[in-house]
Amino acid sequence: MKVALFVTCLNDTLFPDTGRATVSLLERLGVTVEFPVGQTCCGQMHINSGYRKEATTMMRGFLGAFAGYDAIVAPSSSCVGTVRHQFPTLADEAGDPGLTRDVEEVSPRIYDLSEFLIDRLGVEDVGAYFPHTVTYHSTCHSRRGIVLGDRPYRLLRAVRGLTLIDLPNSEECCGFGGTFSVKNPDVSVAMGSDKVRHVRETGAEVLVAADRSCLMHLGGLMSRSRGGVRTMHLAEVLAQTEESQAGHRHGRAS
């Protein structure tokens, strides 16, 4: 199985640890991952902000970079949703039958990390060790967009040492919403503050999600108010092992 990593432009640029964790997790599970260097961005921000022409150019780049792989894994449910649900419409609009064919070829092969682990690899226990209290925010794109269902919860429950606490009001949006966060900052922050309040109510040390973008928003709010809750992508938690934890402790002590 030829597996490509779509790291996403946000992780590539601002959160490389999420990409590295995805690679180390998949390699630990025996998957050889390739990183097609022609990749950039799926165009989500541009589509959702109305810049469809730019998004179509990015889509063409994406289809070129990821042609020929059996599976494309991305640690981002919203980017997977874009490839799955928006690409067909963009290709239709372009009126280019070749483009539509490429979308039909590539789109069904993309997986969010949780989907790939559970549906393609058939693993729930990835051998991770993370002795911390965690709460999970099911982002809108993972919940209602690509419908990850209970997959992330099953993966987290199988992590040794991890205590998972339910997040109250988990069906509600965190208020990030892509460029909504800067075009309507007041509403975005109002929604985010309510989400942060629920996160704090759980008493968890770590807030986990399948999208770095929502975590950037919530993490930014918590950091500003010195909230004392860390944010981690699901991949980063699943990549942790006893050795990495020991190394982490050792590294800190020295």
Add this chain to the structure above:
Amino acid sequence: MSRAFIGMPAFPVGAKEALNDPQLRSNLRHATTTIRDKRSRVIAELPDWEDLRLSGAAIKDDVGRHLDRYLEQFEAEFTAAGGHVHWARDAAEANRIVVDLVRATGETEVVKVKSMVTVECALNEALAEAGITALETDLAELIVQLAGDLPSHILVPAIHLSRGEIREIFLENMSGVRDDLTDDPADLAGSARTYLRKRFMSAKVGISGANFMIADTGTLVVLESEGNGRMCLTLPETLISVVGIEKMLPTWSDLEVFMQLLPRSSTAERMNPYTTMWTGAHADDGPKNVHVVLLDNGRTRALADPVGRQALRCIRCSACLNVCPVYERVGGKAYGSVYPGPIGAILNPLLHGVDNGPVERSLPFASTLCGRCFEVCPVRIDIPEVLIHLRGRVVEETHHGVPGPEELGMRAAGFVLAKPGLLGAAQRALGLVARALRHRSTIGALPIQGWAANWTGARDIPVPPRQSFRRWWRRSHKTQPPTPHTAQQTRSETP
């Protein structure tokens, strides 16, 4: 006298104002969460809910495809039954028709059934200009009217007001109200009933909208909870109904589907208390002069938009408002137009055009695209899909001339993100920023205008990493051959 939605600010401005009102936040949270929970319970009772949604959507799509035929069929049936049909291209035409009809009766007072479409037309204001007083008889509409306020919800227009606030409004503006009025809901409703009864008995003209009109029988249908609507629909001598042309149902039996969809989605009831239906006029029963004004006012414009036309399925239940996290925090008035919430964010720009003004331009962006509205919509309007589509139309149809900072930024980002080499260069530049900020992990409030300030006003941003993922990969996976499939790579690139 109520005010019309004219000259309202764009959404971000209205929203900011609303967010600063803690009483509003608390009223909205309480009201929306209560009705949301009730709705989930009554919908869970129906095992065929999904089939009902599909049927509702299919019937309404058929109406859109054959609207011309159904409208003429309705006109023929309604006229044959003794009613009068008028056609109005826009709000001004509808108002003129209604004013002329009321004037012909010689009356200067009319009683009104709660109706969104007459708010859309600003009919009350047009009547007032003609010296005619319109009295709202729906309890919540009456509250809003007495307060000189604007409705903020499709179904519960006074949702933004608490009982204490309503008591104040009654004491100040309702003639004949008892001085010892309490804020007990039964007491408030009782005083409104006393106030309204006298007017029902003397009213000669009633004005309404309609929830549905049925083509094959020529019937109009109004659903309501209080019975005040039925008073207005049956007691006066003249009844004038203003109805948007999309309210059509092809046949009487189609009503079966919507009588299940609407009450559960709107008031979270299995069945609404009052359903009034009338077909033309009858010599010995009800109003003698029965008129219907069929209103376009942008509906054919919306119908011409292949993605947006699904919004015309809307039956004004307001389930999307009640689940919307944005609506819950800002209320209806922030949307600056008659239809608030998620449906308003698509309906107003579709009816009036995205280039109509700042409100219509801002509304498609008044959503995080969280998708809850689509989940609950009884006629399956994919509101996020339409929002994204309209955002594209805003950029395409309203960005002319010198681009603003937002457009420049998005175009530049698009240029960089289209080329791996440029993205890599941008990341290396960010790496230099990271080195310069080596003692920090986050960046706080930035003193520059625009999106950066909007983000950092309340949120830190992480300091960029010293090396991007791409750079780390190149360094750590040197042995791996370059990406295969180079032949296919160029296949779908722009020529």
